[in-house]
Amino acid sequence: MLKTRVITALVLLAVFLPITLFAPVAAFGALIGVVVVFAAWEWARLLKAGVAGSIVYAVIAAAVVALSTRLPAPRPLFQAAGVFWIIAGPYVLLRKPVLAAGAWRAFLLAAGLVVFAACWHALVAARMAGVAFVLSLLLVVWLADIGAYFAGKAFGKHKLAPSISPGKTWEGAVGGWAAVMVVSGAAIALHAFEPTLYSALAAQIGLGRALFVLTVLVAFSVIGDLFESMMKRQAGVKDSSGLLPGHGGVLDRIDALLPVLPLAMLLLG
Template sequence: MLLSRILTALILAPLFIWAIFSMPTDYFSYLLLSFVALGAWEFTRLIKIDQPFYRTLVVSGIIGCAFIASAHAENLQTVLIVSVVWWGLNLYWVISYPKNIDSWYGSGIIRVMGGVMLLAPMWVALSSLHANYGNVYFLLLMLLIWGADTGAYFVGRAFGKRKLAPKISPGKSIEGVIGGTIFAVIIMLAFLQNQNIALQSYAGYLILAVIISSVSVLGDLYESLFKRTSGIKDSGNILPGHGGILDRIDSLTAAAPFFLLGLGLL
């Protein structure tokens, strides 16, 4: 399992980095939209929509909402703030699980709206990040998430004793989260040195790294809520060793809006 996970990452990560630096923003946004579409298709399975027609309808609705949000660039900050507030609410669902399940997994409309809020703001944030801040900052976000995930995995396996959310994701530990945060801070420090950013700006960037590391865990746990409730281990099996697309972008769904909003405040 670990070997296939590593091999998949070694193949896909360089290709994605190439896309970040080589593709114009418009084309790159459509590449990201393909990931959104695949993630939305997998999400319909997590919310127990089985018929292909209705699954396609939900996917089309999520993509449509993403386009509508993206078309109003002047409201970008509003989209980001709404997303951040929504993730704050998700934190409550994660902490209170398994109570209040009906609040976020009740009617079909609520479940579908969960998919819209999960994926549409992420796509808008990522497209805007690539367009307005460039490929270097886009890569920084990816490295922060990958570093936090890698650090949490290995530190958690080596030292993890205290469970973070045993009712949702028994494999995650508090020690792992701390390890992931340390990895993210180290990556941010390397970025700051490489970009020759003024020393007085370091504090803001390092706080941003801690926030991104933390909310990436929240994104993972939020997806796990649906997997746990629907009785599904992985969102899909398209990526050997990693599961589905949604399993790979769950951290990004939360981190992208926070990162773009944070950059605007620095």
């Protein structure tokens, strides 16, 4: 399993890193488009749309992303996705409705189209702001995840959401937040690799408020992670798919990014 996981990670790096660092924005957008379409397919599968239904949904998601490029600005998409994550995200985690049935399934299938289109636009907009900027945005989620893993392993005692994801702890969540605070604070103080998400926030609203905004983003990265965990638990599967051997599915890799990306672009104004 470890060997498979490492090989998959190396292949992904070989594909994503050069395109992110050196390719034109159009090529980066095309690559993210592929990611979004596969994520949409997995989203529909978790909502039990069936084999044909999931494929049709992925095609519709691709069409929605393509058509959304004609919008004068992506901000309305960011706002709609932000409302979804701010309201529906916590509600679902607290109330635990059956997501793959009735009105909830219809709602989540419709909302998913907005969520994935907003994800695509946020990443492309971030890439247009610069390589360092898009990497700094992704780093918020990566640091929160890595910090949570090691802090949870070392200090984790109090379960964060035992009925949804038994492995996550409050200590891990705090460790992830601390990792983001340390790195982003250092980047702001040292003016490292500017412009970044951190420097942009600090320039607009000041250091203290910038760190508060980053705290909010870390919290929503946890919500995104738990939201997908709940979808998988209700669907009775461990991974969103087997597309990435050793890593699960595409949604397993981007679940925490889905709320963070549109919210970050919104909070930047």
